[in-house]
Amino acid sequence: MEQQITWTDGEGHLRTALWHSGNATAPPRRIVLADDRTKADDAYRMAAEGTAMLWCGDFHNARQLLSALKRRIDRRRRRPPDDAAIAFNQHRQAQTFRAKVLGSLLVQVEEGAVLPLRRSPDVRAACAEAGCPLDRPFACSLTALLGMTGSHEWRRNGVEVPALGGARIHPYYGVFSPVRGEYVDLVARAPLPDACSVRSTAFDIGTGTGVLAAVLARRGVAEVVATDLNPRALACARENVERLGLAAQVRVTEADLFPARRRAALVVCNPPWLPVKPTSMLESAVYDPGGRMLREFLRRLPDHLEPGGEGWLILSDLAEHLGLRTRDDLLVLFAQAGFDVVDRLDVRPRHRKADDTSDPLHAARSREVTSLWRLAVGSS
Template sequence: MSTLPNAAEQPTIAWTDDDGVSHTALWRSESGARPPKRVVLADDTMNADTAYRMACEGTALLWRGDFQNARLLLQALARRVERKPHKPKAAAAGEAPKSKQQAAADAFHLHRKAQGERARILGMLVLPFDADHSVPLRRAPDVSQACLEAHGPADGAYVASLRELLGLVGAHEWRKKGVKVDALGGAAIHPHYAVFSPVRGEYLELLAAAPLPLALTSAGKAGVAFDIGTGTGVVAALLAKRGVAQLIATETDPRALACAQDNLKRLKLDKKVQLQPVDLFPAARAALIVCNPPWVPAKPAAPVERAIYDPESRMLRGFLAGLAAHLLPGGEGWLILSDLAEHLGLRSRAELEQWIDAAGLEIEGRLDIRPQHPKVGDANDPLHRARAREVTSLWRLTVKA
């Protein structure tokens, strides 16, 4: 019988083999999924329709066959999930028509619900792992380094989903290859697992083009800037490349702190940037404070989504509320934010401007750019209408006189 995680014990998964012998193993899930309560053994003889039916019912399939066949089965499950229609609920008789904002928000939440159901079903195909993170299956690749980077050393043999494993392997490849950043002169940023990758570089173009505040440049070597929520460290690196003499970059996620340290060292900028493990602002003031918070005010379905989804705009509102108290006279706060949430009906422009005003700030200027990522032109994307209208902005904010 599976157990739930607590402070003293890791969750476990249990199953019975073909000889009737009971087994247990540690359960590992980066998405925070609970261990499945029902587990059956599966191998190359199981067909996709049977696997799909059992996964939909909440039965986990512990794979004992060929690894590459497991990947093929996962693809087959994904095709079956995508064939399942997700229709919006019809309006009740006499119900008032929805506003465009409410209709957009409902479509977004329906999309998120479908994503969650897809993840649940595909997460039911699970694999055994040995204590060294290797997979003891035929034709299994060497995934130990990818798992080690994400998990650290294992406490023993464990079970995890194939879908999550493929995510770890993909993240490992991005970390090895790096993401070329034109604004850094073509230098690469190497994102670690679960740290948001700067694959969408348009906001960095804004950061490279915005005029540095006079309060920063006139201070010479004493000029200090803050990078709030540094992530990979790319914003701090770009500011350092632009000549900012001193930077303090803050972050609460240990993975992101390690990632930023790695990237700044690779770029030989680690002496210019001080990393601090604090929430939002350091205990000081600066002439320039930059923040690129998560853009979508919704609940993340997994810890790896925290760089994208910010419930109730907590980080955005916290940055705005604390900005005036941490700016030096004549300084600026740069808020880098997409308006995607506005097109999804999750936050209005009026709300954002009201938060800015209530924080004692005024808008000195704004630079805009349209994203160029592939989903902008993907008409099959459920959020295509919103993405096609999306604009990313750098808001230059100052303290009210």
């Protein structure tokens, strides 16, 4: 069902517009007009109280106001407590407040995805790629629009993947970008199971951009079936596979985890790493409520492995450092699903947050290790 926003314009007339949110954010109820005269302190107060502002001024001034709101949010930052679980909960609350305040600055986009503001950029291609309506006007948050334009640049320029010999993966809007290359490197260097020499078939579960499927194909796996449920991810993976010249080896298909009635010598899965409820579409790549996807993957995996085959599970141990799951919890899940651990390959993260002492989760991130667990069905 389409949602709309309503506000009163400068002449006192009631106006409405289609509401667009890539993260399924509910439309704001209270909206006032804002322009170049709006003070940052006033904007921050209104946003914190739940009032959204529809911007009518210069585009660059809107971006400056957004930066001013970020600075005021950062002033609220408190020293994180020593308890990691409490620190994580506080971090989530702070992120929710941040999203609320920054998402309160709105823009209206005219039919054809034209932004009618002074000094505004051309956002037509970005809006089209993000699935915005092009045949009618709509409104969205400025942060959402900036996210679309940023994603457009990611998609155009791509992300270099060393494990693919420096080739680039081009992520779509709403599809998690493989910027954390260490987990890709793990898949590139883990020894393929002996079963691959008998039946060279692999599954890449939750393929996203298709990067892991591409790595497996480049390693010589004859047939790779890459699955996902997100239509954007499926289109993104297909385009990347075509661009890399791997369409003859990699088949991208819509499936809830596993392809129906199929088995493989190798099944690879990089599920969301934190067993927490996501609050946005992009967070779904990181947060898995209660570890639901992880549990379901392990439960169903034995029925999709060839004899002697392996399941490769890629997980960060950040959840353990945050008190969200213990190592014993994970090992119990393996045992309950009937798996033995053949081996574990570890790598330290290389992302900037690992060294950012100002990050509220730095204590946990500084100890984080990403692992590739090689799992095989036990003999008992």
